[in-house]
Amino acid sequence: MALDTLPTLRWGIVGTGMISSWFVSDLSLERQGKKAEHIIQAIGSSSTEKGRGFVEKHLKGKAPTVYGSYQDLYEDANVDILYIGTPHAFHKQNCLDAIRAGKHVLCEKAFALNSREAQQIFDEAKRQGVFVMEAMWTRFFPLVQQLRRVIHHDKVIGDIDRVFCDFAMPMNIKSLPPSSRLRNAALGAGSLLDIGIYSVTWAILALEAEPGQETPTILGTQRLHDGVDVATSVILSYPDGKQGLATCSTFTKTPSSFCRIEGSQGTVTVDGFAASAPAFFTVHAKDQEPQRYDFERPGKGFYWEADAVALDIAAGRMENELMPWSETLRIMRLMDDIRRQGGAKFPQDDEYC
Known part of the structure; x- marks a missing residue:
C-alpha cells in the first residue's frame, strides 16, 4: 500500500x-x-x-x-x-x-x-x-497472531491440554493513599481489572482455537485488602477437559516466562517483561530441538x-x-463472575455483582 x-x-x-x-x-x-x-x-x-x-x-x-x-x-x-x-x-x-x-x-x-x-x-x-x-x-501483537497459528493451525504441540499464565507486579497497595486508583475501589482498583485481565486473555487465546465459540466455567478466589483484590487466582474449565490457570498478584514480579502452554506433543513458553508485552515464544516439541520465535517491536507496540x-x-x-464487542462483553462477564466468587466489589456494581 x-x-x-x-x-x-x-x-x-x-x-x-x-x-x-x-x-x-x-x-x-x-x-x-x-x-x-x-x-x-x-x-x-x-x-x-x-x-x-x-x-x-x-x-x-x-x-x-x-x-x-x-x-x-x-x-x-x-x-x-x-x-x-x-x-x-x-x-x-x-x-x-x-x-x-x-x-x-x-x-x-x-x-x-x-x-x-x-x-x-x-x-x-x-x-x-x-x-x-x-x-x-x-491481542494485536504479531507474536500473538503467530503463536495462535503455530498452536491452533499447525498444531506443533498437538492438542492443547493446559495453560498457565501469571502477571504479578509489586504495587505495595497497603502503603498507597486511599485516593490512589490502585487502592480506591470506587476508581476500579484491584489486581484483576488492572493486570489479571491479561492472564485471563492469554489462557483464552491459548485454549480456544476460535475465541468466543465456547465459554469456560470459572472457579475464582481473591485475596482482599480493604475490599480491593490484591491477588486473584482463576481456574478456567472447558467441557472437553481443557483447563487454564490465570493468576495475578501485586506482591511480586513474574519471571520472564510468564505463560506455559501444554499440549499432547510438547509445550510452548512465552517470555517478556510482562504478560502485556510479550517478546518471544519458544516451542518445545517432543523429540525436537526447541525453536524460538522472536519479533521486532519498536517502542511498546500500541501502534x-x-x-x-x-x-x-x-x-x-x-x-x-x-476484539469484537462480543468478546469484550464475554471477558467482562467472566471477570464479574470471578469477583462474585472472590469478593471484590465496586460501589458502582449496586446489585449487579
Whole structure:
C-alpha cells in the first residue's frame, strides 16, 4: 500500500496518565510496515497546564490543541477518534460522552467496571453508528497472531491440554493513599481489572482455537485488602477437559516466562517483561530441538491496535474482528463472575455483582 493511500486518523487523547503517554509516544514513532497515518490532534486534561506539560514531555516538536476539559475535546470537529486512558471507573462516562459527540472510541482495558457498563457503551455506539473497541493491545501483537497459528493451525504441540499464565507486579497497595486508583475501589482498583485481565486473555487465546465459540466455567478466589483484590487466582474449565490457570498478584514480579502452554506433543513458553508485552515464544516439541520465535517491536507496540482501528474505520466497520464487542462483553462477564466468587466489589456494581 502506497504511503499516500494509507488511512489517516486524527486522535484526541482523553487523560494524561502513564498509559496515554505510552500510546502517543508509540503513535509518534517512525516505523516500517505501518498501515495507517496517526496524528495526535488534541489533548484533553483536567487542566490546561497539565495538558501542556504532557505535550512538552511526550510530544516534543508537535503542537496538538490542548483542552482543560474533556468536553471541549469531545466537541473538537478536527478530531476523528478518542483514545480513553483514564482510570477504569471513568471509562463508561468518557465513552458515552465521546460517542454522543459522534466520535469513534478506543478505550483502554478494562473496558468498564462490569459487563453492564460495557453493554451500555455498545448500545449507545450502535445507536450513534460509531466505531468502538476495547484497547486490549496485546491481542494485536504479531507474536500473538503467530503463536495462535503455530498452536491452533499447525498444531506443533498437538492438542492443547493446559495453560498457565501469571502477571504479578509489586504495587505495595497497603502503603498507597486511599485516593490512589490502585487502592480506591470506587476508581476500579484491584489486581484483576488492572493486570489479571491479561492472564485471563492469554489462557483464552491459548485454549480456544476460535475465541468466543465456547465459554469456560470459572472457579475464582481473591485475596482482599480493604475490599480491593490484591491477588486473584482463576481456574478456567472447558467441557472437553481443557483447563487454564490465570493468576495475578501485586506482591511480586513474574519471571520472564510468564505463560506455559501444554499440549499432547510438547509445550510452548512465552517470555517478556510482562504478560502485556510479550517478546518471544519458544516451542518445545517432543523429540525436537526447541525453536524460538522472536519479533521486532519498536517502542511498546500500541501502534498495531491503532493501525487496525484505522483500517476498520476506513472500511466503515463499527467493531474489530480480533476484539469484537462480543468478546469484550464475554471477558467482562467472566471477570464479574470471578469477583462474585472472590469478593471484590465496586460501589458502582449496586446489585449487579
